Amino acid sequence: MARIAVDAMGGDHAPLEIVRGAEAASSENIAEIVLVGDENAIAPLLAHSSAIEIVHTPVFVDMHESPSIALRRKRDSSINKAFGLLKTGSVEAVVSAGNSGATMAFAIFTLGRIGGVERPAILTSHPNAKGAASILLDAGGTVDCRPSHLVQFAIMGSVFARHALGIESPRVGLLSNGEEETKGNELTRETHAILKTLDLNYLGYVEGTELYNGRADVVVTDGFVGNVALKVAEGVAESMVAFLEGYISKQNVRDKAGQDLLSEVLKHLSLRMDYSEYGGVPLVGVNGVSIICHGKSDSRAIKNAIAQAKGFVGSGLNECIKDAIQYYASPKQE
Amino acid sequence: MARIAVDAMGGDHAPLEIVRGAEAASSENIAEIVLVGDENAIAPLLAHSSAIEIVHTPVFVDMHESPSIALRRKRDSSINKAFGLLKTGSVEAVVSAGNSGATMAFAIFTLGRIGGVERPAILTSHPNAKGAASILLDAGGTVDCRPSHLVQFAIMGSVFARHALGIESPRVGLLSNGEEETKGNELTRETHAILKTLDLNYLGYVEGTELYNGRADVVVTDGFVGNVALKVAEGVAESMVAFLEGYISKQNVRDKAGQDLLSEVLKHLSLRMDYSEYGGVPLVGVNGVSIICHGKSDSRAIKNAIAQAKGFVGSGLNECIKDAIQYYASPKQE
Numbered sequence: 001m002a003r004i005a006v007d008a009m010g011g012d013h014a015p016l017e018i019v020r021g022a023e024a025a026s027s028e029n030i031a032e033i034v035l036v037g038d039e040n041a042i043a044p045l046l047a048h049s050s051a052i053e054i055v056h057t058p059v060f061v062d063m064h065e066s067p068s069i070a071l072r073r074k075r076d077s078s079i080n081k082a083f084g085l086l087k088t089g090s091v092e093a094v095v096s097a098g099n100s101g102a103t104m105a106f107a108i109f110t111l112g113r114i115g116g117v118e119r120p121a122i123l124t125s126h127p128n129a130k131g132a133a134s135i136l137l138d139a140g141g142t143v144d145c146r147p148s149h150l151v152q153f154a155i156m157g158s159v160f161a162r163h164a165l166g167i168e169s170p171r172v173g174l175l176s177n178g179e180e181e182t183k184g185n186e187l188t189r190e191t192h193a194i195l196k197t198l199d200l201n202y203l204g205y206v207e208g209t210e211l212y213n214g215r216a217d218v219v220v221t222d223g224f225v226g227n228v229a230l231k232v233a234e235g236v237a238e239s240m241v242a243f244l245e246g247y248i249s250k251q252n253v254r255d256k257a258g259q260d261l262l263s264e265v266l267k268h269l270s271l272r273m274d275y276s277e278y279g280g281v282p283l284v285g286v287n288g289v290s291i292i293c294h295g296k297s298d299s300r301a302i303k304n305a306i307a308q309a310k311g312f313v314g315s316g317l318n319e320c321i322k323d324a325i326q327y328y329a330s331p332k333q334e
Numbered sequence: 335m336a337r338i339a340v341d342a343m344g345g346d347h348a349p350l351e352i353v354r355g356a357e358a359a360s361s362e363n364i365a366e367i368v369l370v371g372d373e374n375a376i377a378p379l380l381a382h383s384s385a386i387e388i389v390h391t392p393v394f395v396d397m398h399e400s401p402s403i404a405l406r407r408k409r410d411s412s413i414n415k416a417f418g419l420l421k422t423g424s425v426e427a428v429v430s431a432g433n434s435g436a437t438m439a440f441a442i443f444t445l446g447r448i449g450g451v452e453r454p455a456i457l458t459s460h461p462n463a464k465g466a467a468s469i470l471l472d473a474g475g476t477v478d479c480r481p482s483h484l485v486q487f488a489i490m491g492s493v494f495a496r497h498a499l500g501i502e503s504p505r506v507g508l509l510s511n512g513e514e515e516t517k518g519n520e521l522t523r524e525t526h527a528i529l530k531t532l533d534l535n536y537l538g539y540v541e542g543t544e545l546y547n548g549r550a551d552v553v554v555t556d557g558f559v560g561n562v563a564l565k566v567a568e569g570v571a572e573s574m575v576a577f578l579e580g581y582i583s584k585q586n587v588r589d590k591a592g593q594d595l596l597s598e599v600l601k602h603l604s605l606r607m608d609y610s611e612y613g614g615v616p617l618v619g620v621n622g623v624s625i626i627c628h629g630k631s632d633s634r635a636i637k638n639a640i641a642q643a644k645g646f647v648g649s650g651l652n653e654c655i656k657d658a659i660q661y662y663a664s665p666k667q668e
Contacts (some may be wrong), residue, residue, distance in 0.1 A: 095649075101516070127572070143519040160405070182401070183477075207562075222519075224519045228563055229562055230542070232545060236574075237574065239547075243603060265578065265596065
């Protein structure tokens, strides 16, 4: 069984929801769990019969702490101890709902980047109109990007889509403010010029709608734009759900059958938008399997993230990324 | 009655839908309309009794043409002729559903920028959870921005919210990948440092969700990020509507009453997301009233955009923008 370290202290609802999610994953035999964090806070939350191991450290990174300061001062934090366990081979993956900037910083520091990778990226999946998933990266890992970073995101996203989603020739688009070559900003124009020369299935510029209509399998952007895009999507979805809730409660629907029907629809719609369903998102480009969860994660999200992490253990994804990065970096024979 | 020039040749459905929208606005006495474009294409679409005047030019800018090339080669285009009419005082506003980059380029070229304004911006409104509207700018006017541009967008957005929406002290947020000061990219960090020193009601960094939850009245970002945000929002909304349509058609709802109810809800939801309802969006920072419409605009969108343009005519918004830009640019007494 896969052995997975979970940062018990990271997340808005840590440690309670994290511990509960870990217990659920453990009791359902999804994985063998190591909880990293303050034993005094964790142990009382565990059942007596729990098979979960605790690796104790009283230090943890606050949700709003500066990643660079945490990196300097909190080497003994729960998140970095978790990566230490992964580094030494004591566990096979790390799951964290904590400060994502600090998680990323410690992943780079302790695990190191995959050979040739300049910057890691956070990779998110979006259910699209074709019943499949479109990938967005970077969703917030690296905010100030150079063209070479975006080119590597395109390569890593393409490898991920082939490897994890089984798409033979993933269509890769570069997120822009319009599809024409005359659009884009300085960063996208330089990136576009490079991507055109690589033998990726490159579509050129795509717009934000492309994340949802299924025309692109992989959408590439920097971590600033990617994160804004994610949060905007969350905002729109929440506002539409709130509109429907308001519609029901405002007595537009007077009969019980109609109210039940709308509540049912609302449940499906909310579930579709619910990050807890999906668990977490992988950090790609570092040596090891690392799943980053939403700060608001509840126990279900944590359990699903553990299951997700398990899926990547032993999958060979990182070796494929390494090979692809090297393949595209080496000069080609004409 | 306000006299408004409409670019008859701009938009995916030009000239037919543009002419129809103009006719509707004219016959409903919303404004006196001047259609600018190819007389041979426009005249056959007009009713014999039409009060609409045509200013003829055979040249027009294609939807996918490079704005900089159009600016050099198409001074006689319908969009630039429309701005020429505004410049000389023959009309009081311009409405266009054409190539937005070219519209913006010709607006700057022919109308000129308001004194002190470095870059104009496209300003969009978003219905928020508090039943009001939150403003986003720039939604695609200026893609490569310097901090001083974003600072001016904050000032112009604040003036607009006070002037056009009646918000006494508009809360202004800077769009970022998180609310903490440690977040942001190079551009936002420099902008944030300046905005903190101005006597605006400045909230600091806000996330994409803030556009919809009503916590901010004005959300500031560069035209690249703003445009991506808009298109992502469009994509999410379309995908949720498609999900509901699928839910109805998949026979989840077998009785007629339930189907009717969901169709009704869907209609409300679609309408709420429908840009045709809102018409167009103002270009702020240029000398004159200019409304930019979605390329897909139908006659209803055009008619509503004309009504919107009329609302800005004589409102004194541009004088207020000019005063505010000068106020914030001048050194303050301690």
